[in-house]
Amino acid sequence: MALVIRTLDRKTDREAVEAIDTSFETQTVFDIVTRPRGIELVERQLDAPLVKRYEIDEVFAAWARWRVGWVADDGGVRGFATVEYQPWNARLTLWFLYIDPTWRRRGVGRALIERAEAHGREVGADHVWIETSNVNVPAVAAYERLGYALCGVDTRLYGPYMPNETAIYLAKPL
Numbered sequence: 001m002a003l004v005i006r007t008l009d010r011k012t013d014r015e016a017v018e019a020i021d022t023s024f025e026t027q028t029v030f031d032i033v034t035r036p037r038g039i040e041l042v043e044r045q046l047d048a049p050l051v052k053r054y055e056i057d058e059v060f061a062a063w064a065r066w067r068v069g070w071v072a073d074d075g076g077v078r079g080f081a082t083v084e085y086q087p088w089n090a091r092l093t094l095w096f097l098y099i100d101p102t103w104r105r106r107g108v109g110r111a112l113i114e115r116a117e118a119h120g121r122e123v124g125a126d127h128v129w130i131e132t133s134n135v136n137v138p139a140v141a142a143y144e145r146l147g148y149a150l151c152g153v154d155t156r157l158y159g160p161y162m163p164n165e166t167a168i169y170l171a172k173p174l
Contacts, residue, residue: 001075003108005115008069008080014060016077022098023053030134032153032166039153041168043137050135059096066095070115078103081112085123092120092174094130097139113146120174127173133158134166148172 008017027049030041058064059082066082079099085092094116099108113128120128130148132139148170157167 003072003074003078003111005070005111006073008071008082010060013071013077013080017059017071017080018056020056020077020079020098020100021053022056023051023101024136024138025049025051026135026137028137030137030140030166030168032134032155032168034153034155039150041134041140041150052135054098056098064095065093068119069096070112072099072103072108072112079108079112081116083116083119083128085120085125087124090124090126092116092123092125092128094128097130109142110146117172117174125174127171130170132168132170133162134168135164140168140170143170146172 026046028043028045029050031044033040033042065084067084069080069082071077072079080096081094082096083092083094094113097109097112099112117128128148129151130143132143134153149172150168151171152169154167154169158165
């Protein structure tokens with residue numbers, strides 16, 4: 001069966017979405033260098049690989065803000081993306097994007113993001129906004145390949161929950 005991007009159904013797709021392995025491994029992280037008039041991400045080699053797994057239960061939490069989403073499906077869910085449109089600033093926020101590790105680097109993430117961007121244009125968004133972490137170098141590289149650029153950081157967002165991580169924001173005009 002060919003891979004198709006279809007609308008995510010919160011009820012019928014939940015189990016398959018929650019089964020996706022959200023982990024990633026990286027050999028580098030970004031150090032955040034702030035200057036009076038700018039921010040720079042400086043990639044730093046780690047002594048040992050870092051493996052991180054995101055909590056998938058946040059996707060369906062009562063407080064989750066996404067309103068629409070899509071799954072990459074070939075008879076099984078291989079990845080998914082969720083977004084929320086904010087009319088006041090014409091922003092489409094990509095809340096979640098996870099691809100099963102065996103399906104990464106095969107165009108699944110690109111297809112899901114392209115569908116999200118098309119949705120953004122349909123609803124009147126003028127840009128897509130993404131939050132990730134300074135340790136998720138593979139994601140930042142993937143977003144940059146798709147035309148996203150650094151638009152900010154928040155050194156305090158994760159607070160005591162993830163004290164060694166900094167939020168990185170990327171955006172792309174539509």
